[in-house]
Amino acid sequence: MRGFYFNKGDSFSSELGLSKDGLRLLAKQGNLEIMQQHIVKGAVVWLVPGESQDDLDFFYVHSGRIDIITDELNESFAPGDSFYVRDLKDETFLKVREDSDLVYVSTAPVFDDQAAFQKDLLNMVAQINRKDDYTYVHSRNVMHYSVKLFTALKQLCPAQRLEDMVVSALFHDIGKCRVPDEILKKKEALTGPEYEQMKMHTVFGAELLTKYYPEGVTGLVLRHHERLDGSGYPFHLSGDEIPFGARILAVADSFDAMTTDRGYNKPMDALQAAQELAGEADKYDRRVTEKLLEMVRSGELKLEGK
Numbered sequence: 001m002r003g004f005y006f007n008k009g010d011s012f013s014s015e016l017g018l019s020k021d022g023l024r025l026l027a028k029q030g031n032l033e034i035m036q037q038h039i040v041k042g043a044v045v046w047l048v049p050g051e052s053q054d055d056l057d058f059f060y061v062h063s064g065r066i067d068i069i070t071d072e073l074n075e076s077f078a079p080g081d082s083f084y085v086r087d088l089k090d091e092t093f094l095k096v097r098e099d100s101d102l103v104y105v106s107t108a109p110v111f112d113d114q115a116a117f118q119k120d121l122l123n124m125v126a127q128i129n130r131k132d133d134y135t136y137v138h139s140r141n142v143m144h145y146s147v148k149l150f151t152a153l154k155q156l157c158p159a160q161r162l163e164d165m166v167v168s169a170l171f172h173d174i175g176k177c178r179v180p181d182e183i184l185k186k187k188e189a190l191t192g193p194e195y196e197q198m199k200m201h202t203v204f205g206a207e208l209l210t211k212y213y214p215e216g217v218t219g220l221v222l223r224h225h226e227r228l229d230g231s232g233y234p235f236h237l238s239g240d241e242i243p244f245g246a247r248i249l250a251v252a253d254s255f256d257a258m259t260t261d262r263g264y265n266k267p268m269d270a271l272q273a274a275q276e277l278a279g280e281a282d283k284y285d286r287r288v289t290e291k292l293l294e295m296v297r298s299g300e301l302k303l304e305g306k
């Protein structure tokens with residue numbers, strides 16, 4: 001019928017027919033888009049300030065549960081609840097408690113960008129997963145710890161964007177895709193040349209990500225093994241040459257490595273690891289390690305699942 005469009009089951013109105021990785025475009029008129037978004041439990045989702053203060057993003061929770069936790073807000077959204085953002089000041093992180101379906105209405109066109117972004121992200125996560133299980137679980141854990149630490153310390157570095165922190169943490173070791181398996185999975189200590197190759201994962205990672213992400217992301221990936229006293233790699237940067245985001249990554253990365261059973265060293269518990277990192281003020285930013293210790297002690301930060 002002329003002027004009537006519909007979507008049923010998995011089939012879409014011929015006008016649209018668009019479905020990309022969890023995001024479906026249900027209707028569109030001019031800049032207005034109505035979408036359905038499926039988000040799996042634990043996924044990383046955040047709201048970013050719109051380009052114009054007139055843009056509005058509306059979300060209706062159809063199923064599942066979403067929490068929004070910021071300095072000023074602590075709200076949980078269940079089926080039937082909705083929220084919208086307009087003239088948002090800061091990036092806001094959503095915690096997806098259960099697999100969720102949202103109806104998402106945006107007054108600015110977001111579908112193509114969002115869909116492309118999600119697809120790249122998922123492809124890269126799958127790439128790490130195929131390469132080795134450890135790196136995949138490790139990446140997710142480092143992301144969770146980094147976000148927790150960053151959220152608690154954000155006032156120390158207002159210029160650091162949450163979005164860049166999340167993406168760089170999730171992909172900090174993606175360069176390992178280019179390190180040969182016999183080195184990556186070697187149980188014994190690496191030889192000198194092997195270790196040199198392993199160190200290259202920082203450079204490979206930044207190279208791989210350049211196509212998709214800004215310097216704010218690649219710069220952190222490149223520098224996540226630098227240490228304050230200049231003993232890190234690949235550039236032996238020291239002190240102020242290491243951005244705050246990379247310092248957070250360094251702590252989150254080491255914390256996960258120390259508390260995970262990787263077959264050679266007995267894993268530490270969270271408190272032991274946090275104390276040890278706090279004792280290494282020459283290498284790790286004291287503000288970050290002390291926040292970690294405080295959050296472990298208060299139970300605010302717990303070990304992620306392996």
Ligand SMILES: [Fe+2]
Binds near residue numbers: 225
């Ligand atoms: Fe690394």
Ligand SMILES: [Fe+2]
Binds near residue numbers: 138142173
């Ligand atoms: Fe790592």
